Amino acid sequence: MEINKVHSDLKEIYKDKNVDKKFNFTFEYEDGDEKFLLMKLLKKGYWSVMPFAFSADNILAFQLNPNKERFQDTSIVSFNNTYQECFMISPNVKGIIPLTNLIFMHKEYFRKRLQDTIDEVILSSKPFFDYFGGGDLEFFKEFLLSESNQQRFENAEEHKENFYKEFWSHYYNTPENTKAFELFDKLIQRLTYLPEYEDVDHDYGLWNNYIGNVLAKRAYSKIKIEDKDKWKHYWRCAQLPHGFDADGNRFEEYTIHLGWSNSILDSIADSFDSEWESKYAMFPEEVKKHPLFEATEAIRKVGGYAGDLHIKAAVILEKEYNDPIGCWNALLSASYWAGKKGDLDLVEMCWGLAIDLSRTHGWTEIHNVLSEQMEFYYHYKDKI
Template sequence: MKLNKIHQDLKELYEGKERLNTILGVEFSHQEEAKIYTKILQIGQWYVAPFSFETYNSYAIKLSPNKKLLESPVCLRSRGDHSLFSNNLANFLPMRQLRMLDTSDFVQYILDDWQLLEELSLPLRQYTNSLDSLEFLKEYLHNDDKLIYLENPSEYYTKVYLDFWNHYYNTQQQKEYVELMNSMIKDKSYLPDFEINDYGVWNTRAYNAIGQRAYTLIDIETEKKENQFWQSFIQPHGFDAVEFDFGFIPYTTSSSFQLDTIISKFIPELGYFSKMKNHPLYPVGQILSKNKSSYTGDAHIEAAKAIDELNDPIMAWDALVSAGYWSGVNFGEPNMNAWKAAIDLSEKTWLDRD
């Protein structure tokens, strides 16, 4: 089955190649790929493009109307939600190797099969014009100072994880994200002063973490935390949810569960979010607060239309993603109006760029 162009291209490049799962950690073909992808579409997740599979999970490119596929981040899909895995497809394989380094035995395993790793990764490295993408991994595994960390992953894996991300996503946004998370992880009472920052591919996870931290600080009045709650709420639902006790390493948890705390603040009788009452997404929060489990996503579609008229196509897209998410969570089927609106928005946004 042709899921999308990138999946089809990689499937053809890797046709007949063996030991992909044991060396690369993923397959580009799956005996039930049609069933897996059909299920993804049936629950309304048109906003990702799956391209590789593990036994139970899959990896997908996170779609956005203002980014080309090869420039878009890759997410791990597990139990219906998504968590950020790599900043783009070019860095997917070294990040997949990083995932195996949380067990000390895999260091020698990777080194013993290094030649085969280079051989099997070559088609993807050529496809993404990233022939040198394994060099950092190779140097890391041959560095005696780094081996100290790799021999004790239970204690140092976060250090290794950040070393890889700081290299493969060497941007100002990455530095600011690490600084933010470091501050909140080291000090459980720390809540940053509110400001709108660009954390790049980490935007959703950063604002979800801030929102969760704000909720745990019961000594601070809700009115003084509304901006933090709001920024978490307006992120695309279904991506990079975090729980109260968060760390650097993402794991797939439920946006529906995480948002409970913030949605509860939208109960009309409480009178919160007075500064946001004129925002198109404000009524969505009130609808969700009344009965989250029966929400269809329609209010997000109406909000997206209004947001698009305000010339913010990315926020409009995120609202449509959220519409698709809730329809899938609550009813196991797509919201076709959200899907159609996303296509129209994407076509218009790309046209504007051209």
């Protein structure tokens, strides 16, 4: 039994074809028990992603998004088997082969091999792009072979962040991406810079999660700034789906670094304290009464928090706030905490509520994927 149809189809299309050195990922896990690795992902609470490939011991998956009608248009995340969290690696399926290869572009041997074999890579990629309805590697080929880049390749390590920005600007050519990199430049130029919340209260598209985490972490590090001047960054972070794009480093370059969401959230949750009068007073009434306030407070106060108050918040957001996206995000957060605690009952509860939510709001593709992957989960739950 396969986890979903897309993964099953790709395995069949690329059966007996070695694409690891061409794509820097494979469709069959070659270093162990594939079902065990996929079940680890689901048991950690990540039922909201749709796996389709493996890069070393990490799982590549589409991040299901209620705001997108087709999964092909959603971002692709890597479930890191060491950190056991998800990190965005590509804005869409069209960019996944170039961006997984870009990781090693500063290594001369790797780069020269790609330059020598790019036509073979293009040929191998055609069934992949055909399956998803379009895409090609022409930009990637031009990048590898253009004369103007050969000089930059001589100092590839120095230019790797510029390469990263250029790839994202090509494969996610949107105003949101432009705004995100403008902010990144300011954060890199001044490592002590914390923007006023109102100056960054924008929609950054696929970067929303990452930016919310980065700004909350930077705000927390500013010990000379009082919480009353930082809480809006904290509140933005608290409302995002937990377990995605937690950068554990100081923001010194564009590339997403690995970190733990629980570390960031445990830090900021200290400010959400209804019993600490001076801190509680800084929040406006609508925030104090918001169901995610109590849930965020519990992260720090409740030992071994397993996400139950995020489930409660999700139900309230759907029924009382008429906020299905907020409900979806709260369910993802609840499942993240349940997965960290190893509470499979709560993971399954979140999953079931998400299936109901997707049915109610006509998110047909999400509903089908969640249901299909739940069958896989229950089939192997007691076997692996």
